[in-house]
Amino acid sequence: MPYVITRLCTNDGACVEVCPVACIHTRPGAPQFYIDPDVCIDCEQCEIVCPVDAIFKDEDVPAEYADSIDANASFFRQNKAVVGPVIFETAWQMVHRAHAYARSVGIAVAVAVVDEAGTPIAVGRMDGAPPRTTELAVSKAYTAAAFHLATADLASQARQPWLRSLLVAHRGRLLPAAGGLVIFEGITIIGAIGVAGGSATDQDVLCCQAAFSVLETGGH
Ligand code: SF4
Ligand code: SF4
Structure with missing residues (x-):
C-alpha cells in the first residue's frame, strides 16, 4: 500500500530528501508534492519527516483528503513521459x-x-x-x-x-x-x-x- 501526500503539503521538499527510491516529485507551479504509487516501497520515511503531517498510508488517508489518492496517481499519469528503455x-x-x-x-x-x-x-x-x-x-x-x-x-x-x-x-x-x-x-x-x-x-x-x-x- 503506497503512501499519499495530501493537500496539507506546504511544498518544503523535506520528504524528497529521505525517500530511498526517489518517487516523490512535483513540477513548477504545482500546489504540492506527489508520491508515485507504482514506485513507493512503503518505507514510511517521508511520513516521519513531514513537518505538517501531510502524508498518510493510502488506507489511512482521512475521508476529507480521499481525493488525494487519485491526485497523486494522476500526477504521474500526466507527467511521466511514455518512453522506452535506453536503446x-x-x-x-x-x-x-x-x-x-x-x-x-x-x-x-x-x-x-x-x-x-x-x-x-x-x-x-x-x-x-x-x-x-x-x-x-x-x-x-x-x-x-x-x-x-x-x-x-x-x-x-x-x-x-x-x-x-x-x-x-x-x-x-x-x-x-x-x-x-x-x-x-x-x-x-x-x-x-x-x-x-x-x-x-x-x-x-x-x-x-x-x-x-x-x-x-x-x-x-
Ligand atoms: S515533507 Fe510534507 S510538507 Fe514537505 S514537501 Fe513533503 S509532504 Fe509536503
Ligand atoms: S513511503 Fe518511503 S518509498 Fe514511499 S514515498 Fe515515502 S519515503 Fe518514498
Whole structure:
C-alpha cells in the first residue's frame, strides 16, 4: 500500500530528501508534492519527516483528503513521459565511454547498462578486469534501477531493517555499493548503469559519470 501526500503539503521538499527510491516529485507551479504509487516501497520515511503531517498510508488517508489518492496517481499519469528503455546503440556507447575513462586512469572495469526493470542491455568487461566484476556491475545497475537511486546513496542505508529485508528478498541480486547510477529522461527512469572493478569505489562512480556524456551529446 503506497503512501499519499495530501493537500496539507506546504511544498518544503523535506520528504524528497529521505525517500530511498526517489518517487516523490512535483513540477513548477504545482500546489504540492506527489508520491508515485507504482514506485513507493512503503518505507514510511517521508511520513516521519513531514513537518505538517501531510502524508498518510493510502488506507489511512482521512475521508476529507480521499481525493488525494487519485491526485497523486494522476500526477504521474500526466507527467511521466511514455518512453522506452535506453536503446542498445546508446547503451553500447555508454559502455565504451566508461571503458575509455577507465583506461585513461589506468584501471580495468566491467560496465553494465540495464533497462528500467534491471534487465541487461549492454555489458562489457575490459581486458584485465576480473571475471567477477561483470556480475557486480550488473548487480549495481539492477540495484540502481530497482531503487531509482544512485547505489552510493543506498550504501549509507545498508543497515536499515527495511533494506536488509529487501536484500534477502532479492536473493543477492541487490548490491548497495557505490558505482550504480539511474538513467532518467525527465522524471521517467529509462535504465541504469553499473560499474565494478575500480581500485577505489569513487573510480566506479567516475566511470558511470563519464558514460553519461553520451546522453549529453544526444546519444539516445
Ligand atoms: S515533507 Fe510534507 S510538507 Fe514537505 S514537501 Fe513533503 S509532504 Fe509536503
Ligand atoms: S513511503 Fe518511503 S518509498 Fe514511499 S514515498 Fe515515502 S519515503 Fe518514498
